[in-house]
Amino acid sequence: MKYVLKPLLLIALLLQSCSEEPWLSGTLDMSNGNEWKPVVYVVHPQKFNDVAQSFVGVVLDSATVDENGYFEFKESPNFQEPVLLEVVVQRKEEKYPNRLINGNHISDNYFPLIYVQGAKIEVNADIASFQSSFFIEKPSPENEAILRLRDERLTVFDKYLKESVSGQQADEDLLERENNLHAYQEELINFADSTSQLLPALLALRWVSPEGDYERIAEQVYQQSKKWNRLYPEHPWVKEFVSVVDKGNLPVLIGDTIPDLKFPMKSGKEISLKEIMKGQKLVLLDVWASWCAPCRIENRNVLVPLWEKYGPENFQIVAYGLESSEKAWNNAIEKDGAYRWLHASHLEGDQNPLMEDLRLKTIPANFLLDPEGKVLAKNLHGQDLIDFVDGYMSR
Secondary structure, eight states: OHHHHHHHHHHHHHHHHHHTSOSEEEEEEOTTOTTBOSEEEEEEOOSGGGTTOTTTSEEEEEEEOOTTSEEEEOSOOOOSSOEEEEEEOOBTTOOOTTOOOOSOTTTOSEEEEEEOTTOOEEEEEEGGGHHHHOEEESOOHHHHHHHHHHHHHHHHIIIIITGGGSSOOOGGGHHHHHHHHHHHHHHHHHHHHHOOOHHHHHHHHHHHOTTOOOGGGHHHHHHHHHHHHHHOTTOHHHHHHHHHTOGGGSOOOTTSBOOOOEEEBTTSOEEEHHHHHTTOSEEEEEEEOTTOHHHHHHIIIIIHHHHHHHGGGTEEEEEEEOOSOHHHHHHHHHHHTGGGSEEEOOSSTTSSHHHHHHTOOSSSEEEEEOTTOBEEEESOOHHHHHHHHHHHHTO
């Protein structure tokens, strides 16, 4: 009988050993980790908008990093479907384990990965450059896609945004910074568009703007919502994303018809946009302010020359000012030479009916409209605006 028990005991011990194998383990380089807690957290963003967002993800577990940098999580998460989790480290002074840093992608303090029931994931990273150094041994296709996304994000961050997080920038450089941000965001959207992996794509779309600000890339994210809703209509994160980027939450899109706005004109009259467009070939609706430095530069260097060139050829500009001071508004119009075209304002500052009707939050903004009010293009500035107007008016 004792000879039978020994094999059974051996099998039981083997099974117990397998069951205790960690689902997530790894090694952290702590050589530059004096400012960091020797602890790793696993955070679960329960909703799409929780991804890459501080203080909202649920902390599932934590593990201590030993003197050799090793850590492990033995109790597997209880999820039936693939789930995106965030592996997080924190500085010693940080009170909240679910605070996520998105300021500098080299040293951001978390890494998203996808867990599938029964998976064993082994990782390593330098704690002081956590996100950029994070590595997964033998990653699944989904996690391989996330690693690729991380690498592409680091590349475009270095190309477009690195300087903007290193110090203060002049107001006059706002449009250049906006163009760089737009280029960075487009690269992440291109990743989402090119992958067949749902959760890596949704992560890319959250990384486009962790703040959830899609105003300047409205057309692109709207197209992404259509794509993923077609492929995964029942996925809760897809449903949430579709709701977030519904047309009613975005500025008027290119190809749509702009509402027939009512403008309180500088002259004191109220005129509809439809009236302004009568007989015009192209109308530029420009949303600006006397206190907006790039708006003022655009007035002098771009709009005045365009008006002088095409005003007699049925090119109209109507400028809406986010003004509360009529005096400052009038002074800016005169000083910039912008008296040449039409001006309107409710004189209610940036909380006004036009911004609500167009669902705008940011200026400078503009819309190029055909005679029927269809949006042909928007938010073109500098040479891009000149080239568009030249091309359209020469038809």
